[in-house]
Amino acid sequence: MPPPTQAPILIIGAGPVGLCLALELLYHSVPVVIIEKTSTITNNHPKGRNNDMRTLEHYRRWGVSDEIRSLSWKTENPKQELIIKERLVDQDPIGAFPLKYGRDPDESGQFVAEPSLSAPQPVLQGVLERRVVELGGAVWRGWEVTNVDDRGGKVIVTARRDDEVHEMQAEYVVGCDGPGSLVRKAMGVEHDGEGPLGRTWTYVVRSEGFPIASALKGSQYDALGFLMVVNPEASSLINIPGEDEWGFGILVTGEKKDTEPAEEGVKAYARRLLGAPAKVDIISRSSYAAMMRLSRKYRRGRLFIAGDACHICPPTGGHNMNTGIEDAVNLGWKLAGVLQGWGRDALLDTYHTERWPVGRRVSGVAMANSLAMSEAEEPVDGAGGAEPTPADRARQIFERTYRQWNSYGVVLDQxxxxxxxxxxxxxxxxxxxxxxxxxxxxxxxxxxxxxxxxxxxxxxxxxxxxxxxxxxxxxxxxxxxxxxxxxxxxxxxxxxxxxxxxxxxxxxxxxxxxxxxxxxxxxxxxxxxxxxxxxxxxxxxxxxxxx
The missing domain is CATH 3.40.30.120 (Glutaredoxin)
Structure with a gap:
């Protein structure tokens, strides 16, 4: 069965941003159709975990915050910390520093109703998509959009599934279709930026005989929010609560940045971080480029873009998805206003006017965070010119990367x-x-x-x-x-x-x-x-x- 032939709003892409745009439109009683080329939600890598305080305000309005929180990663102590070690096993932390991500309700409660949370993107998408369908939205999976044509008074969209071709008509089309956005290309809009400075290859592994739960056992890890191992290279680790699997990233620069490291090299890297000669199995892998891209326009005629189609930045700080969700909210109520007659077309122009400077600012912060992380392991100075102690190293690493762990301005002050x-x-x-x-x-x-x-x-x-x-x-x-x-x-x-x-x-x-x-x-x-x-x-x- 093909998708409907007509819709007021057609969203291309059922990632978090596309689903959140649909929820905002449905919140304002606007029917919506989403077209997504993948047939199912892929749950093979724990990426996109940060859901910040501002995003939780929207989840609360849409009636999904409780379910997402129930599925989120949690710590024994909500006063989360960045913990720095030189190796994973057989060693106490060399430093522990506060994270101001708003995870602790005692800290965040003066600014927001609900604290932030950590939930892998596939888990989040499942909750959001179920809510879209529950509210009457339609999500059509397995259809790939091949052409978008803005004809002035309407937009014609062509989609394909296997050998079947289907044409749809919409009043407005929003591309939440990622960095290579077909909608952005149909708009004729270029994007600017810097990089890539390199590519980070990320892995989830299991170390036989050295489960991560044992390596991070004890009250000193109760508030573990982020773990950084600084021997032999600085690396932020993924600690998967309740699991013996853990993850890390390897930054590759230069001419080979787009070539994935050899599997044995990845395992050797894991053993160095672990500090033990364990057998290592790679469970999943992904990668991202350390770069910034910002589209020159977010709207042209009846076509709009949001999320990664507008802005791309490194995940340091966890801002890109949340910035995209705020794009969706900003655009959603304005589209509703125009369709319902109380808003005028000029209101839609303010989507770009308001969100483009935010995209530029947040992407710049994320890029600076990425550079700071890559420089975190540079030599540090000890007190009074003495040889630096491990505590000196931890403190200066935290100071160099401070903006990544303290982001209230980025989150609540756009x-x-x-x-x-x-x-x-x-x-x-x-x-x-x-x-x-x-x-x-x-x-x-x-x-x-x-x-x-x-x-x-x-x-x-x-x-x-x-x-x-x-x-x-x-x-x-x-x-x-x-x-x-x-x-x-x-x-x-x-x-x-x-x-x-x-x-x-x-x-x-x-x-x-x-x-x-x-x-x-x-x-x-x-x-x-x-x-x-x-x-x-x-x-x-x-x-x-x-x-």
Whole structure:
């Protein structure tokens, strides 16, 4: 049976980004069809494990966070650490340092409702795909898209399965189809970047007689989040909870970077990391290039791209998938707004305006992280010029790679400065950094998290479209705003909180929050119709006067 011949939105690619875009559209009651060339979800390598705090906010809205958390990798102690050793067996750590990934609810609870988690990508995809189908979305596997043709008023997509050719028509097509995106090529869009500086070949192995569970046994490993072995080369290890399998990466540079290391060389490398002459079996393998690519445009006409089709960066820090999921959320509600009539086409242009700078910034951070990891094992200095101790080595390695393990700014402080759908008023934010998060309300920033008196998070009370957060505004001003929204076909939910709860995070009497939990406008009063027209794409240029 072939896929349907028509759909409002057709997504190409059923990876995490494509599935999350489908969930965001379904959340806004927009029918969606996904076309995926693979027939099943391949579960042969534990990659793409980091699901950050911001991504968990979306999983929570879509009703999948509990299931994903139940399947995630866990540690005895949620206060996770980077543990550094010189070999895996018969040796205590030479250093243990805090990871600020938001895995500990005591740490993350001041900024988000749910902590981050670690779950391999195939496990995640299974949960997301089941939820898409449960909500009425269609996922058609085993069909490979061969052509995408934007004809102005519609898009014609051709797909093939074996000898069967099928044609579909959609109002909009989104390519979540990876680095070699067919949709990006159909858009005629180039991508820029740097590298590859090398290729990292990753392996999961089993070491006979030296199970990883024994090598990492004891209370000093209860908070193990990441393990780095720095003898003979710096290598981040995959510790698979409850299993005797473990993993590592080998960076290959120069002319042979695209040639996989010989199997015996891989096993010898594993034995050096292990520190024992064990028999090693390779269970699975994968690879990635240490490079950065950024597409010049995220939209052209009725075609869009998201995720790896837009931006590629090394996995150091675990940002690329999460950045792609935020692409999907940003685009999803805007497509819904246009299809439902309250948004204008100019709103779709702001997808590129807002997400492209984020893609550039995050990819740059990930590339810098990758370079720092490759330089982690360079000589270090001891205290007072003395020969460095193992503890000296561990400390300086942590300092060199600090941004990889501390990423609150990347995760929670992605800013949409300069967007025509944002009205920039209010206090100035401090300069952006990848490691620090400024948790205050400002247009173009994510709405800060608050715990309400009933211990529910503020975000749980936001409307599906827009939310007008009322912190002491008069009823007359609020009524005028809601009336203007209704006249323009926009659903706005008023949410009242008292100044004592809002604290310093929400300084204005009114804060207008978008469907993606970003702030469109804040102030004490305004020309409501003009504000609403601008944030929904009816006004395409920045307002020249203060609203």
């Amino acid at each position: 800013r949409y400065d300069g967007s025509p759908a944002i009205i920039q008023e209010g206090w100035e934010a401090p300069p952006w950094t990848p490691t620090n998060y400024w948790p205050h309300a400002r247009p173009g920033h994510r709405a800060p998290h608050l715990w309400l008196p009933d211990r529910t998070p503020l975000h749980d009370h936001f409307g599906k479209q827009f939310t007008l957060l009322n912190v002491g505004a008069s009823k007359d001003i609020v009524d005028r705003f809601l009336s203007a929204a209704t006249s323009l076909g926009l659903s706005v939910v008023e949410l009242q909180i008292v100044p004592q709860i809002a604290g310093t995070k929400y300084p204005a009497k009114l804060t207008l929050i978008r469907p993606d939990q970003y702030i469109s406008w804040q102030g004490d009063e305004c020309d409501a119709e003009k504000v609403i027209r601008q944030i929904t794409g009816h006004i395409t240029e920045r307002a020249a006067t203060k609203l």
